[in-house]
Amino acid sequence: MADPNSRANGHRIFAAFYDQMLAPVERSLLGPRRAALLGNLSGRVIDVGAGTGANLPFFRSADEVLAVEPDPAMRRRLAGHSSRCPAPMTLCAAGADDLPVEDGAVDAVVFALVLCTVPEPVRALAEARRVLRRGGTLVALEHVVGHGRPAAWRRRLDPLWTRMAAGCHLDRDTESTIRAAGFELAAVEHFGPTPSWGPIGSMVQLTALR
Numbered sequence: 001m002a003d004p005n006s007r008a009n010g011h012r013i014f015a016a017f018y019d020q021m022l023a024p025v026e027r028s029l030l031g032p033r034r035a036a037l038l039g040n041l042s043g044r045v046i047d048v049g050a051g052t053g054a055n056l057p058f059f060r061s062a063d064e065v066l067a068v069e070p071d072p073a074m075r076r077r078l079a080g081h082s083s084r085c086p087a088p089m090t091l092c093a094a095g096a097d098d099l100p101v102e103d104g105a106v107d108a109v110v111f112a113l114v115l116c117t118v119p120e121p122v123r124a125l126a127e128a129r130r131v132l133r134r135g136g137t138l139v140a141l142e143h144v145v146g147h148g149r150p151a152a153w154r155r156r157l158d159p160l161w162t163r164m165a166a167g168c169h170l171d172r173d174t175e176s177t178i179r180a181a182g183f184e185l186a187a188v189e190h191f192g193p194t195p196s197w198g199p200i201g202s203m204v205q206l207t208a209l210r
Contacts, residue, residue, distance in 0.1 A: 011166040015073035043107030049114030053081035062087040070095040096124035101131040125181035146202025183208035
């Protein structure tokens, strides 16, 4: 979830408290959704913006996982959690817009709480499309802007939130961006933690095909 343009030491404070901040919602909401979304991914999988490694325990069917993380502070914690991955894992220092993989070389691409943060989501999705084989799978678990009054106040809050949360944005319509990038949406589910009007009260879980 880290900004690829981080300073040399990364977002040290944010990384230090990230797992603690997300622990309650991981237990009650995100963990089960990660398990359902990632558990059946097979072949070569690339976890873009792998953060501190929240996805790692759920790659049960993968043959190989490439965990890509640009932020040095996040990457140090990710390295410490590598043993949680049931598949062989390679850790790589790279951003979402410059993946160290050849064209059509992976079977699945994962974005989990990442497209909210990358500076250029359109470019990141173009990279995902480049590295995916034809018929490959993109999965995403993201918070989005939503609709109505909550969306309006998230847009107003976004400039402050972005500075506080290591580049994370509240105003992104990720489902539309993925569709516009040329992916075929196979399954989409909208959900959210309580209260639904909170900063990350609108979320989407989706599977798309190249």
